[in-house]
Amino acid sequence: MTTQTPLDALREVLPLNAATNEDGVLQIGGCDVRELANEYGTPLYIYDEHTIRQTCRDYLHDFQSQMPGARAHYASKAWLSPALVEILVEEGFGLDVVSAGELHVALAGGMEPEQIGFHGNGKTPAELAYALDSGVGRIIVDNDDELALLDELTRSRASEQQIMLRITPGVDAQTHAKTTTGLRDSKFGFPLPSGQAESALVRALEAPFLDVAGFHIHLGSPLFNIEPYADGIATIGEFAAQMKERHGYEWREFSPGGGMALSYTADRTAPASERYAVKIAEAIHTACDTHGLPMPDVHIEPGRSVVGRAGVALYSVVSRKHIPETRDYVTVDGGMADNIRPAMYDSKYEAAAAEQMHTIPSLTVTVAGKFCESGDVLVRDTLLPSLQPGELIAIPASGAYQIAMESNYNLALRPAIVMVRDGQARLVRRRQTLDDLLHLEL
Ligand SMILES: *Cc1c(COP(=O)(O)O)cnc(C)c1O
Numbered sequence: 001m002t003t004q005t006p007l008d009a010l011r012e013v014l015p016l017n018a019a020t021n022e023d024g025v026l027q028i029g030g031c032d033v034r035e036l037a038n039e040y041g042t043p044l045y046i047y048d049e050h051t052i053r054q055t056c057r058d059y060l061h062d063f064q065s066q067m068p069g070a071r072a073h074y075a076s077k078a079w080l081s082p083a084l085v086e087i088l089v090e091e092g093f094g095l096d097v098v099s100a101g102e103l104h105v106a107l108a109g110g111m112e113p114e115q116i117g118f119h120g121n122g123k124t125p126a127e128l129a130y131a132l133d134s135g136v137g138r139i140i141v142d143n144d145d146e147l148a149l150l151d152e153l154t155r156s157r158a159s160e161q162q163i164m165l166r167i168t169p170g171v172d173a174q175t176h177a178k179t180t181t182g183l184r185d186s187k188f189g190f191p192l193p194s195g196q197a198e199s200a201l202v203r204a205l206e207a208p209f210l211d212v213a214g215f216h217i218h219l220g221s222p223l224f225n226i227e228p229y230a231d232g233i234a235t236i237g238e239f240a241a242q243m244k245e246r247h248g249y250e251w252r253e254f255s256p257g258g259g260m261a262l263s264y265t266a267d268r269t270a271p272a273s274e275r276y277a278v279k280i281a282e283a284i285h286t287a288c289d290t291h292g293l294p295m296p297d298v299h300i301e302p303g304r305s306v307v308g309r310a311g312v313a314l315y316s317v318v319s320r321k322h323i324p325e326t327r328d329y330v331t332v333d334g335g336m337a338d339n340i341r342p343a344m345y346d347s348k349y350e351a352a353a354a355e356q357m358h359t360i361p362s363l364t365v366t367v368a369g370k371f372c373e374s375g376d377v378l379v380r381d382t383l384l385p386s387l388q389p390g391e392l393i394a395i396p397a398s399g400a401y402q403i404a405m406e407s408n409y410n411l412a413l414r415p416a417i418v419m420v421r422d423g424q425a426r427l428v429r430r431r432q433t434l435d436d437l438l439h440l441e442l
Contacts, residue, residue: 003360006352013263013350013396015048015310024358026394029420033314033354036425037392040416043334044314045403047428049087049421051310055273056091059302062274066281067298073117075258075303076102078400083419083428084307085109094137096301100127107134117301119166121188128153132161138253140164140216142189144196147203147210154209161209164216164253165190167197169235173220173228173259178345181220188218192239201243212249214296215240218257222304226271229256230283237287244293251296256280258301262308264397265348270305304400311399313339313415314354317391318370328365330387335369336376337412339395339402343375351379354394359385367393371410411437 007020019027026033029048036044056072063070073094080102086109088095094115097103106116113135121142123131128146131139132153141147141163154161168189173181181188190197204212217232233256243249261270280300288295315332322328341347351367353359361383369376378395387393406414416431 005358006361007357009266010350010352010396012266012269013309015051015312015396016054017048017050020357024356026352026354026357028312029425030423031420031425033312033392033394036418036420037314037316039425040418040427041431042314042316042392043332043338043415045338045398045415045417046312046314046425047084047307047399047417047419048310048312049419052084052087052307053091055306055309056088056093058273059300059306060092062272062277063281063298063300066277067284067295069297071297071299073115073255073299073301074306075301076106077404078303079307079311079402079404080105080109081417081428082109083426085111093306094299096140097136100124100130103127103131103134103136113137117164117299125149125153132157132159138162138164138213140166140255141200141204142166144200144203147200147207151203151207151210154207157209159209160211162211162213163204164213164255165197165200165204166216166218167192167236167239169217169219169232169239171219171228171232171235173223181218189216192235197239198243198246201249202247205247205249214251214253214255216255216257218255218301219259221259222261222270223259224261224268224270226276226279229276229280232256233280233283233287237284237291237293240287240293241291244291250294252294253299254284254296255299255301256284258303258305260300260302260305262304262397262400264308265350268348273302273305276300306400308397308400311397311402313395313398313402315393315395317387317389317393319389320387327381328363329368330365330384330393331368331370332378332393333370334412334415335371335378336373336407337369337371337409338406338415339369339378339398340405340407341401342378343373344405349379349395349397351382351384352394352396353385353387354392356385356387356391361385367395371412408432408437413437 098120114137166189413432417429
C-alpha cells in the first residue's frame with residue numbers, strides 16, 4: 001500500500017503547480033476545486049492555462065534547438081475552443097483542422113489562415129471550398145479523389161494552393177488498433193509500398209494550381225515508444241530521394257505528425273518533448289545526409305500532449321454500491337458522455353478524492369459513470385478513501401479527446417469549462433441547459 005499522499009502520487013499527471021490547501025482540497029491554477037464546483041457545478045472541466053502555455057513553450061524550444069525554424073501545429077481535434085486558439089496564437093503555434101467545424105472555430109478564435117493545415121480522409125467538396133476560400137496555408141491531401149477534386153476547384157478559382165501529401169509509410173506504431181494509422185492497411189494517406197504515393201505526386205505536380213510543399217506522415221497515437229518515428233522518417237527519406245531522382249521533385253517541407261504521448265497514469269509516464277525532438281531531428285538529419293536531400297522545413301502536430309495534462313475533470317459522487325466479495329462502485333454525475341475514452345480505447349486514468357488530498361487512500365473502488373451502459377466505467381479498481389455522496393472526484397489528464405468527443409447520450413447536458421490562472425477562474429463555455437436540448441428540434 002502506498003504511503004504517499006495523493007498529491008505526491010499524482011504530481012506527474014496533474015497540471016503543473018497543482019497544490020492543496022490546508023484542508024486537503026485540490027487546487028489547480030491557484031483555484032480551490034471545491035469553490036469551482038460550488039460556483040460552476042459538476043461535471044466541470046478545468047483547464048490550467050499555465051500548463052498549456054508552458055507545454056507550448058517547451059515544444060517550440062525543444063524542436064527549434066534541434067531544427068532552427070521548426071514549427072508546431074496543434075491538432076485541434078484533441079480539444080478546440082476560441083479561448084484555446086487565443087492562447088495558441090500568443091504562443092506562436094499554428095493549428096491543424098479536419099473539418100469545416102474546426103476550421104470555423106479556429107478562424108473565430110483568431111488563428112491566421114496561413115497557419116492552418118487542413119487534414120482528413122473525407123474532406124467534402126464543401127469543406128475543401130471553405131478551406132480554399134479561407135486561404136488555409138496547407139491542405140494535406142489524403143487520397144486520389146481529393147486530389148482530383150482539389151485540382152478542379154483550384155482551376156475553377158485560378159488560385160494556387162500549397163498542399164502536402166499524406167503518405168502511409170507502412171510502419172507499425174505499436175499502439176491501440178483504433179489509433180494506429182501508419183500501417184499499409186489504413187484508411188489514411190497514400191500507401192507508399194504499393195506505388196500509390198508516387199503516382200499521387202506525379203499527378204499533383206501536373207496540376208497547374210497545386211504546389212506540392214512536401215510530405216506528411218502520422219503514425220498513430222499515443223506513441224510512448226519513440227522508435228517508430230525514426231522508422232517512419234527513414235522510409236519517407238528514402239521515398240523523397242527516389243522522387244528527386246525519378247521526377248526531379250525536391251521536398252521543401254516535412255511533417256512527422258503528432259502522437260506524442262501523455263501521462264494518463266502515474267505508472268506510465270510519457271517521454272519529455274525533448275526526447276521526441278532529438279529522435280525526430282536525428283532521423284531527419286540522417287535521411288538528408290544519406291540521400292543528399294535539402295533539410296526541409298519541419299512542423300510537428302502534437303494534440304493530446306499540448307492540452308491533456310492541463311485538463312482535470314471534476315465530478316460529484318452520486319451514489320455508492322458495495323457488492324459483497326465482488327466490488328465497490330462509486331457512481332459520479334458524468335461518464336461516457338464527457339469521456340468516451342475508457343469505453344472506446346480501454347484507456348486508463350487515475351482518480352483522486354479532490355477534497356481529501358491529504359488522506360492516504362485505502363479502499364479499492366471502481367469509479368462508474370451514470371450512463372446506461374455497463375462499459376461506462378471511468379476508472380476500474382483504484383485506491384480511494386471513503387467517499388460520501390456529494391464529495392468531489394477529480395480525474396487528471398482529462399484535457400484531450402474528452403470534451404472533443406463528448407455527446408448528449410442519455411440527453412446529458414454538456415459540461416461547463418473553466419480556464420484557471422493565477423487564482424482566477426474564467427468560464428470559457430457555459431454548461432448546456434435543458435432548453436438547449438430542444439433548440440434544434442423542429
Ligand atoms: C490525431 C492527429 C494528430 C494528433 O495526435 P495526438 O495523439 O493528439 O498528438 C496529429 N496529426 C494528425 C494527422 C492526426 O490525425
